[in-house]
Amino acid sequence: MLAQIDGAAGQAVVDALADIAPDFATYLLEFPFGDIYARPGLDVRGREIATIAALAAMGTATPQLKVHIAAGLNVGLSRQEIVEILMQMAVYAGFPAALNGLFAAREVFRQQASA
Amino acid sequence: MLAQIDGAAGQAVVDALADIAPDFATYLLEFPFGDIYARPGLDVRGREIATIAALAAMGTATPQLKVHIAAGLNVGLSRQEIVEILMQMAVYAGFPAALNGLFAAREVFRQQASA
Amino acid sequence: MLAQIDGAAGQAVVDALADIAPDFATYLLEFPFGDIYARPGLDVRGREIATIAALAAMGTATPQLKVHIAAGLNVGLSRQEIVEILMQMAVYAGFPAALNGLFAAREVFRQQASA
Amino acid sequence: MLAQIDGAAGQAVVDALADIAPDFATYLLEFPFGDIYARPGLDVRGREIATIAALAAMGTATPQLKVHIAAGLNVGLSRQEIVEILMQMAVYAGFPAALNGLFAAREVFRQQASA
Amino acid sequence: MLAQIDGAAGQAVVDALADIAPDFATYLLEFPFGDIYARPGLDVRGREIATIAALAAMGTATPQLKVHIAAGLNVGLSRQEIVEILMQMAVYAGFPAALNGLFAAREVFRQQASA
Amino acid sequence: MLAQIDGAAGQAVVDALADIAPDFATYLLEFPFGDIYARPGLDVRGREIATIAALAAMGTATPQLKVHIAAGLNVGLSRQEIVEILMQMAVYAGFPAALNGLFAAREVFRQQASA
Numbered sequence: 001m002l003a004q005i006d007g008a009a010g011q012a013v014v015d016a017l018a019d020i021a022p023d024f025a026t027y028l029l030e031f032p033f034g035d036i037y038a039r040p041g042l043d044v045r046g047r048e049i050a051t052i053a054a055l056a057a058m059g060t061a062t063p064q065l066k067v068h069i070a071a072g073l074n075v076g077l078s079r080q081e082i083v084e085i086l087m088q089m090a091v092y093a094g095f096p097a098a099l100n101g102l103f104a105a106r107e108v109f110r111q112q113a114s115a
Numbered sequence: 116m117l118a119q120i121d122g123a124a125g126q127a128v129v130d131a132l133a134d135i136a137p138d139f140a141t142y143l144l145e146f147p148f149g150d151i152y153a154r155p156g157l158d159v160r161g162r163e164i165a166t167i168a169a170l171a172a173m174g175t176a177t178p179q180l181k182v183h184i185a186a187g188l189n190v191g192l193s194r195q196e197i198v199e200i201l202m203q204m205a206v207y208a209g210f211p212a213a214l215n216g217l218f219a220a221r222e223v224f225r226q227q228a229s230a
Numbered sequence: 231m232l233a234q235i236d237g238a239a240g241q242a243v244v245d246a247l248a249d250i251a252p253d254f255a256t257y258l259l260e261f262p263f264g265d266i267y268a269r270p271g272l273d274v275r276g277r278e279i280a281t282i283a284a285l286a287a288m289g290t291a292t293p294q295l296k297v298h299i300a301a302g303l304n305v306g307l308s309r310q311e312i313v314e315i316l317m318q319m320a321v322y323a324g325f326p327a328a329l330n331g332l333f334a335a336r337e338v339f340r341q342q343a344s345a
Numbered sequence: 346m347l348a349q350i351d352g353a354a355g356q357a358v359v360d361a362l363a364d365i366a367p368d369f370a371t372y373l374l375e376f377p378f379g380d381i382y383a384r385p386g387l388d389v390r391g392r393e394i395a396t397i398a399a400l401a402a403m404g405t406a407t408p409q410l411k412v413h414i415a416a417g418l419n420v421g422l423s424r425q426e427i428v429e430i431l432m433q434m435a436v437y438a439g440f441p442a443a444l445n446g447l448f449a450a451r452e453v454f455r456q457q458a459s460a
Numbered sequence: 461m462l463a464q465i466d467g468a469a470g471q472a473v474v475d476a477l478a479d480i481a482p483d484f485a486t487y488l489l490e491f492p493f494g495d496i497y498a499r500p501g502l503d504v505r506g507r508e509i510a511t512i513a514a515l516a517a518m519g520t521a522t523p524q525l526k527v528h529i530a531a532g533l534n535v536g537l538s539r540q541e542i543v544e545i546l547m548q549m550a551v552y553a554g555f556p557a558a559l560n561g562l563f564a565a566r567e568v569f570r571q572q573a574s575a
Numbered sequence: 576m577l578a579q580i581d582g583a584a585g586q587a588v589v590d591a592l593a594d595i596a597p598d599f600a601t602y603l604l605e606f607p608f609g610d611i612y613a614r615p616g617l618d619v620r621g622r623e624i625a626t627i628a629a630l631a632a633m634g635t636a637t638p639q640l641k642v643h644i645a646a647g648l649n650v651g652l653s654r655q656e657i658v659e660i661l662m663q664m665a666v667y668a669g670f671p672a673a674l675n676g677l678f679a680a681r682e683v684f685r686q687q688a689s690a
Contacts, residue, residue, distance in 0.1 A: 060634030174405030175289030
């Protein structure tokens with residue numbers, strides 16, 4: 001589930017935790033990915049819309065927002081849909097939250113274009 | 116667009132603004148509803164998933180979260196889908212954000228059941 | 231300084247702290263009011279604009295926002311100026327923050343009208 | 346673990362979730378209480394200091410803050426220690442966060458005194 | 461209005477949006493600048509005080525805070541007034557929010573001194 | 576008190592304020608360190624647990640979080656205790672807050688190992 005959604009970025013997080021909090025990598029695999037994302041009742045496309053919106057609105061988790069913008073593309077969201085989610089955050093969390101989310105998306109889209 | 120999504124709750128907000136900031140009601144109709152929700156590129160179901168997630172994650176806008184939980188039902192989200200969005204917020208914004216969102220949903224579901 | 235800005239509301243906070251954290255009332259009188267508000271370099275009108283904006287944008291301090299909306303009136307801000315500050319927060323913190331700020335202002339304005 | 350820390354309040358939350366999101370009660374028992382609080386490496390007293398501080402600083406989770414102020418007393422924190430944690434939040438999250446935390450504590454202390 | 465307030469920084473944001481969300485640049489020109497800043501009822505000096513305070517208190521929008529510190533200077537706020545606004549945020553949003561705001565201001569002031 | 580807790584980092588902050596807001600350095604020495612940390616009623620170990628938890632949960636003050644992770648080590652918290660505090664924040668503020676806190680800790684631990 002982690003690999004399908006997050007691709008290499010998920011593994012990078014697990015690796016980075018190895019020397020400081022390896023148990024936390026286990027929790028990350030078990031609770032968000034084992035428990036939550038695997039649940040029926042909301043498809044993974046809907047789950048990524050929710051996560052991208054939440055992280056952009058919070059504005060405190062840019063690295064994780066980038067991971068989930070890439071994950072959104074992995075599970076079938078179009079670039080345009082991701083841009084629409086981020087633009088909509090101007091209404092609920094203000095223009096700076098939307099702008100910073102759009103600039104994060106631009107960076108992810110560019111990295112993928114050059115990969 | 117406001118009526119379709121927010122139903123009576125949207126009109127109530129516009130009315131409440133009448134004696135203090137009537138121009139703000141105009142902006143509310145124009146920018147979020149006229150400009151953003153009317154855009155192609157993301158269907159209204161996806162837009163409500165994003166809004167419910169963002170408001171639950173922020174945790175500072177309970178009245179607006181309730182309006183959008185009702186709006187989510189209006190545009191075709193099931194109760195189970197809304198519950199899944201809110202549970203998922205535990206991962207990104209913590210268990211209290213998810214719990215407070217679930218309690219808001221319980222209140223909206225009950226009001227609709229007794230209507 | 232506290233009396234001039236906050237009126238009775240400031241004294242009510244000091245009283246409420248008496249049985250749980252009396253020293254905190256002292257800090258409240260010393261640091262925000264003794265140190266910060268008494269400084270030259272920004273007039274008290276500008277200080278209240280800043281505080282109303284910050285508390286409305288944060289969205290986590292409704293009681294204090296109401297105290298400072300009343301304080302803003304005490305130091306010479308007009309109702310219209312306060313409404314403009316709150317509406318502007320839609321741009322920076324989202325429409326729900328602005329709406330909840332406007333509803334707090336409506337409550338303060340009404341209490342003063344009936345006093 | 347839940348019973349030891351949260352007492353009746355923990356069970357009340359589990360009950361409230363029963364008709365809307367019973368699985369979430371399971372996650373709540375498993376991840377925070379089964380996984381995190383049960384870990385060695387930080388005693389439960391230190392864990393409650395951390396939780397009270399975090400919830401007061403965030404300012405978006407008053408019901409959960411009250412539960413953890415009571416839980417702090419259950420695991421051996423004194424009222425004075427809890428008041429000190431909350432006062433200290435003025436430094437890191439502002440005076441309103443500290444004030445609102447102190448008022449939540451006053452309510453919990455009073456309920457326990459009258460129980 | 462954008463040019464008067466934000467100078468070159470506003471145009472840079474519009475340009476950066478061109479290849480990812482050009483419509484968002486239009487919204488940015490229309491709603492914050494066309495609708496809000498152009499309103500009578502609060503002068504532009506008061507509006508910049510409000511915005512600098514809000515962005516510093518939120519702590520999630522450093523690039524936008526820097527743009528508005530420069531905009532504040534453009535509309536006639538003195539450096540000392542801006543420093544006072546930011547110091548005051550220690551009271552409402554904590555010392556870290558004030559410190560990070562002051563360090564953002566120091567950067568803007570230095571860039572202008574060397575321009 | 577500042578020197579004992581923050582070591583060189585505290586002096587660096589005071590120095591950085593010298594040319595923009597020297598009075599703010601005075602407030603920083605007086606209120607957090609002179610008034611709050613010096614109070615009896617909670618030991619400095621408990622105070623650092625509270626501060627690390629709050630700053631990690633807020634997610635808006637990475638430089639200050641790093642200073643207090645180092646301060647926690649200075650007053651006797653073990654690396655493992657700090658890691659446990661940060662992991663626990665996943666419950667209250669979400670996994671991204673915990674992850675970003677853990678990565679801040681990893682950086683502080685490495686700097687100290689190479690010092």
